[in-house]
Amino acid sequence: MKAMTYRGPYKVRVEEKDRPRIEHPNDAIVRVQLAAICGSDLHLYHGLMPDTRVGHTFGHEFIGVVDEVGPSVQSIKVGDRVMVPFNIYCGSCYFCARGLYSNCHNVNPNATAVGGIYGYSHTCGGYDGGQAEFVRVPFADVGPSVIPEWMADEDALLCTDALSTGYFGAQLGDIVEGDTVVVFGAGPVGLFAAKSSWLMGAGRVIVIDHLDYRLAKARDFAHAETYNFGEYGDIVLEMKKTTDFLGADVAIDAVGAEADGNLFQHVTTAKFKLQGGSPVALNWAIDSVRKGGTISVVGAYGPMFSAVKFGDAMNKGLTIHTNQAPVKRQWPRLFSHIQNGYLKPSEIVTHRIPLEHIAEGYHTFSSKLDQIIKPIISVNAN
The missing domain is CATH 3.40.50.720 (NAD(P)-binding Rossmann-like Domain)
Structure with a gap:
């Protein structure tokens, strides 16, 4: 598959990487349709986040279609259009039981504070992110949700973090x-x-x-x-x-x-x-x-x-x-606000960039060129 990879401070490029595979019965593989570059991704881009390794794929905001599921996954199925919170969490530990999904104790060996985050260095668990054609989604029964039929793709994407x-x-x-x-x-x-x-x-x-x-x-x-x-x-x-x-x-x-x-x-x-x-x-x-x-x-x-x-x-x-936002805890109220017209998240999107041009996207965002506010990445739009 094609994926954005980190090559060092201020250096990212699209490369061929191995397609992720099911590693645990509760995993899913999602074929990414849209991703985004977040302001916090720039900490990684600038080399300021500890243990950001060469070859790591960034991206903690993404939506897509379920391509494969592990044998124990019950809440989503192949073909579902899903939105994935940036938090990776087990759903059953002491902290998850209290709604502190961003502080999950079972998904990050460095979890003295933060739990797991997609595409945010090995400090946050070492999980590859969604600025790629496919992404592995652990704990697929508790993280991703099927996107409501009435919700636009770009609005769903922005619910995953920003x-x-x-x-x-x-x-x-x-x-x-x-x-x-x-x-x-x-x-x-x-x-x-x-x-x-x-x-x-x-x-x-x-x-x-x-x-x-x-x-x-x-x-x-x-x-x-x-x-x-x-x-x-x-x-x-x-x-x-x-x-x-x-x-x-x-x-x-x-x-x-x-x-x-x-x-x-x-x-x-x-x-x-x-x-x-x-x-x-x-x-x-x-x-x-x-x-x-x-x-x-x-x-x-x-x-x-x-x-x-x-x-x-x-x-x-x-x-x-x-705290880091416990994303999925916010969704019921946000969905209501979006459906009722009080919020239109995609109004802040200024740039739409194909995956193959993501290096230019990072440069534009980092340098605050072209009045950029929020860039989104088109991956497998079809």
Whole structure:
């Protein structure tokens, strides 16, 4: 089969790889139709994620058609059109039993924190991802779901991570009616977090980024107020000014250790940009939220040696909620919102790229060229 493979930092290409096979009775093989490049894939692309091995296939957002199933699989069958959450999880361990699918204890030998993730290095289990013609799907009875007949392919694709993570970010904010919510980052997850904040009763939603075209999308898609932090000497001061010097009720960090920068860079001033790679956005969130407020962190962080203002968070009495999204737990409510017209996830898609041109897609996304927001990959479209 053809598959995207990692060859080193900033080097990916499409190569011939062995077609995956059934390795366990509960496996399925999915023939991929659509995949996506996620902002967190850029951490891998830039060589910033530990134990990303040459030959690894990325891609944790994908949908497709079931091509083969193991003898014990009962919930899906060959020919089913399925969407696959980015979490790989067993469904029966202590954590899965509590809905913490992203923290499954049985799918990753490195599972001191995160469970398994498709196409996200051996730190996350070493599973090949969906930027390929075929992908092995373990625990096929608990992960993939048949796509509802009424749901468009691109909408289903975005439910596998970006929409679910953004919605989860708003959930973690414990938003109550009338709250002011500030979202750091206007990438796909930030856009969905902003949009979802309205669904949870927010009275005001503010999005902060440094790219004007992404901020324009935040205004158009998420109906948010926007600030370009590059135009202000101190964005935290601006947030205080616009909230009667109290601060926002909720801050959502949809940036994480931004993939454009160096995860180990020590940032000592808020004048550094989000792409600095240290917890700049997280510290801005701590400073921007009011005393007694809530911070939600769904941006991806790797190893960091830069200081988080935890003392300030403690002294302000902040509540901090974090995690990788337990994707499938979000689907029933998201499906309802999509079917009722409150959400149209595919509105954020800007680029549609064939698998054979995926290297150009990564370059365009990494360099923020051509006003790119969300690129999707056509694999076996027929």
